[in-house]
Amino acid sequence: MLKRSGTTSGTILQRVKFPALVALTALAAGLPLTLNPYWTAVFVSIGLGALLSLSLNVILGRAGIFNMGHAAFYAVGAYVTAILNTRFQVPVLWLLPVAGAASGLCALLVARPIIHLRGDYLLIVTVGIVEIVRIALINDVGGLTGGANGIFGIARPEIFGIRIRRDIQFYYLVWGAVALTVALFSRLDRSRVGRALSCIKEDDTAAEGCGIDVARYKLLAFGLGAFWAGMAGALFAAKMTIISPGSFTFWDSVLLFAAVTLGGGSQTGAVLGAFLVFGLPEIFRDFASARMLVFGLALMAMMVVRPQGLLPPALRRYDTRFITRGERAAGDGE
Amino acid sequence: MKPLLRLTNVTKRFGGLIAVNEVSFSADEGGITGIIGPNGAGKTTLFNLLTGNYAPDGGDILFRDVSLVGRKPHEIVALGVARTFQSIRLFSSMSVLENALAGRHCRMRAGLLSSMFGSAAQRREERAAVERAVRELEFTGLAEFLNDKAGSLSYGNRRLLEIARALASDPILIALDEPAGSMNQPETEVLVRLIRAVRDRGISVMLIEHDMGLVMQVCEKLIVLEYGIKIAEGSPAEIRGNPRVIEAYLGQD
Amino acid sequence: MDQLFLQLVNGLAVGGIYALVALGYTMVYGVLKLINFAHGDLFTIGAYLGLTLFVGMGLAGTLTVFPAVLSVAVMVMGLTALLGGVLERVAYRPLRKAGRLSAVVSALGASIFFQNAVMLVWGANYEVYPEVMRPSTVIFLFGTGVPLIRLLIIGVSLMLMLSLYGFIHHTRTGTAVRAAAIDQGAAALMGINVNRIITLVFLIGPGLGGVAGVMVGLSYGQIDFSMGFSYGLKAFTAAVLGGIGNIPGAMLGGMLLGLIETLGSAYLTIAWKDAISFLVLILILIIRPTGILGERTAEKL
Missing domain, CATH: 3.40.50.300 (P-loop containing nucleotide triphosphate hydrolases)
Structure with a gap:
């Protein structure tokens, strides 16, 4: 009897959550008005990092697939955007879905033969992929990628006739995208697909044994995560106007991997992880050249103190109040 | 036969x-x-x-x-062939209800897009699945634990939850x-009645x-x-x- | 033909270095199922410590080349081994019961820490090993001039690998290491002190890695603070190629990778040199998901 009250605690939580959400939105919207240009720029890059972290969270945090080559998919999106924009003048925002699709498609093609590999093998293969992509970009494949110098002159995005140029405009664009992503991915979490990914993360043999097509859902997670990374790449290209292979290295993948793991697997965790990984080094700027040293130490310390990550996903609760209850169990005595 | x-x-x-x-x-x-x-x-x-x-x-x-x-x-x-595992393989960090819902997976249709955007059909299906999962938990006598972590159940109840998860797939x-592995005598007696009740539902x-x-x-x-x-x-x-x-x-x- | 022979020697020399570093990855993985991402940086530290010992302590002047190199190598081995032991205590032991991911990230943190520590201590520019320490002797084999140092590297790495193999397969402690790699719980029940085995593995691996660092300095002359990244990645690739956790596999994988990379960049394309090894890795894993010598373990249901 006592346990059944658990269903009402869900609504209490929602009651607290809503004002909190409003407050957070107001805070996020007001924040750039108080920031100097430097910190606005920092927040834009944290926002891009959060988008990427959320996209990797689908693969690593939710489905438990060790992908340490996420920068490769980010790169595909950024380069597709840059090439189509500079050569054919396609507006950047139109290219968002194109960049996503290109990168998602690449991910599916690449992941298909390797998706069955065990965790650490998959990890090193994804590291290999990000290195191969970087080297391919440097070698100017097909004469399209501009070699080591990359591509410059990417147009700024335009919404309703407003050209997004200043950091403060990018702030709203990027963090709006983050909010939308959190909303969509949270819904996904609480669905058939999201549950299937959680099951796979926890025990893929058991998942397969209760009817989940493990290979298919792993690929789905890979494809979705890469799609989102591709779109983030398009925004990145539009923000920077110049992209080069140096932005898509193994270390960028490592930082994303760390952000997701620090976050612990939840959507808010992924955003928080991005703050820590892309924001902390900025705060440590006082340490000057030692800041990455301190960052490395902080990474170790955070994992030792909280190995499960800062915000692991909470137990999902479902509304069961509509079900009339009280039937006797089959095993009850006569 | x-x-x-x-x-x-x-x-x-x-x-x-x-x-x-x-x-x-x-x-x-x-x-x-x-x-x-x-x-x-x-x-x-x-x-x-x-x-x-x-x-x-x-x-x-x-x-x-x-x-x-x-x-x-x-x-x-x-x-239509569902199984349980000798070594108990539940999704132990997920709730009891979610474990039963996982068993329902193969009878559901919602895909990526309808899950992300929450179509009406998806919500209907989800509601029906939750109801069915609750029914199976009632059937196996686990309804009172539905919001608990599966890993927090006793060994006997974990075995029952594996059965509920399997039953949710319409086997x-x-x-x-x-x-009956790691079950005590009273638990085993409950299990015997449960197995018979499963058969009485027409499940082999x-x-x-x-x-x-x-x-x-x-x-x-x-x-x-x-x-x-x-x-x-x-x-x-x-x-x-x-x-x-x-x-x-x-x-x- | 001469060219091919020279390339083979170069490939085996690089391969020997990869293999030594790969052993550190594979031994740690075998016992702890952990990828020690900081291993490549311990290798870098080995190279720099070697340099400091040669130059700073004046060894370069006072002793003749051979005893100088030998004593430096032994000291570096001891120091990097010590560092490996400390690393295990601080960054990995507290996480042994936690999930795999947290240990991976802690390892990445350690790697970032070490890499930046090297940069702060020795500077961001590359350093050069003293010319006196690097014998420029060329030996003529089958009519081809082969740098003596490359042959020495092949010889020393083979010798170290054979001693390790002998230790692992023919001593009581080595048997305990193998037992702990198969099943830590069962090993502990048999009276093996698993903690000591893990410490031992973290001494041996970084020790060998440190020596490999000195070998790179002696052979190529130039070292820099980020070299652990590419060598580490290649060595880890070699370990996976051979079947991670498998000691002969790491040796085979390292040698093979060294050869493939050297021959590939000599005869195919130099621009894609670093991509070749990864392409080979991916192809092999598609065909044999457990690596060349890795055994497939049937999962118990």
Whole structure:
């Protein structure tokens, strides 16, 4: 009897959550008005990092697939955007879905033969992929990628006739995208697909044994995560106007991997992880050249103190109040 | 009664070891079939062949005239064969209700987009699935725990949750691998009633069990394996008097 | 033909270095199922410590080349081994019961820490090993001039690998290491002190890695603070190629990778040199998911 009250605690939580959400939105919207240009720029890059972290969270945090080559998919999106924009003048925002699709498609093609590999093998293969992509970009494949110098002159995005140029405009664009992503991915979490990914993360043999097509859902997670990374790449290209292979290295993948793991697997965790990984080094700027040293130490310390990550996903609760209850169990005595 | 499941000359080798050797038998629709035998007789291997976790090296497994050989485990679940695991494989950081919902997965259709954007059909389906999962938890006597972490349940209740998860997939046949393992006497009695109630719902049951009391009590037909070979088949009464079986069991100790 | 022979020697020399570093990855992985991402940086530290010992302590002047190199190598081995032991205590032991991911990230943190520590201590520019320490002797084999140092590297790495192999397979402690790699729980029940085995593995691996660092300095002359990244990644690739957790596999994988990379960049394309090894890795894993010598373990249900 006592346990059944658990269903009402869900609504209490929602009651607290809503004002909190409003407050957070107001805070996020007001924040750039108080920031100097430097910190606005920092927040834009944290926002891009959060988008990427959320996209990797689908693969690593939710489905438990060790992908340490996420920068490769980010790169595909950024380069597709840059090439189509500079050569054919396609507006950047139109290219968002194109960049996503290109990168998602690449991910599916690449992941298909390797998706069955065990965790650490998959990890090193994804590291290999990000290195191969970087080297391919440097070698100017097909004469399209501009070699080591990359591509410059990417147009700024335009919404309703407003050209997004200043950091403060990018702030709203990027963090709006983050909010939308959190909303969509949270819904996904609480669905058939999201549950299937959680099951796979926890025990893929058991998942397969209760009817989940493990290979298919792993690929789905890979494809979705890469799609989102591709779109983030398009925004990145539009923000920077110049992209080069140096932005898509193994270390960028490592930082994303760390952000997701620090976050612990939840959507808010992924955003928080991005703050820590892309924001902390900025705060440590006082340490000057030692800041990455301190960052490395902080990474170790955070994992030792909280190995499960800062915000692991909470137990999902479902509304069961509509079900009339009280039937006797089959095993009850006569 | 027509046979639901028919195994013919099913063989599985691991290197030089023949774990299951030319085993043939059939199980009836609506029956409770037990597979018994000493440790290492090949019982669990046989189950894993049935559920697609292993591929047989020879022979065929027909389920309602459809061959299960070469199919992946999730396809076999969709065809109507659900299982539990000897070593209890729940999703222990997920809630009890979610574990049962996971079993419902193969009867649901919602894809990526409808899940992300929450279409009306998706919400309807989700609601129906939650209701069905709750019903299975009520059926197995776990309803009071539905918002608890699966990992926090007692061992006996974890076994019951595995059964609830399997039942949520609308099985035609449910395969239970040592369902009474690590259960005490009162828990085992609840289990016996549950297995009968499952059968009364029209679901055929196949089980592996070491608890002879339970096997003799609930099974209508027994298959006895020793060293991968079927040494006897029949009703509990027939098996109890079978000299080969007595020898196999006594010889073991 | 001469060219091919020279390339083979170069490939084996690089391969020997990869193999030594790969051993550190594979031994740690074998026992702890952990990818020690900081291993490549311990290798870098080995190279720099070697340099400091040669130059700073004046060894370069006072002793003749051979004893100087030998004593430096031994000292570096001891120091990096010590560092490996400390690393295990601080960054990995507290996480042994936690999930795999947290240990991976802690390892990445350690790697970032070490790499930046090297940069702060020795500077961001590359350093050069003293010319006196690098014998420029060329030996003529089959009519081809082969740098003596490359042959020495092949010889020393083979010798170290054979000693390790002998230790692992023919001593009681080595047997305990193998037992702990198969099943830590069972090993502990048999009276093996698993903690000591883990410490031992973290001494041996970084020790060998440190020596490999000195070998790179002696052979190629130039070292820099980020070299652990590419060598580490290649060595880890070699370990996976051979079947991670498998000691002969790491040796084979390292040698093979060294050869493939050297021959590939000599005869195919130099621009894609670093991509070749990864392409080979991916192809091999598609065909053999457990690596060349890795065994497939059937999962118990």
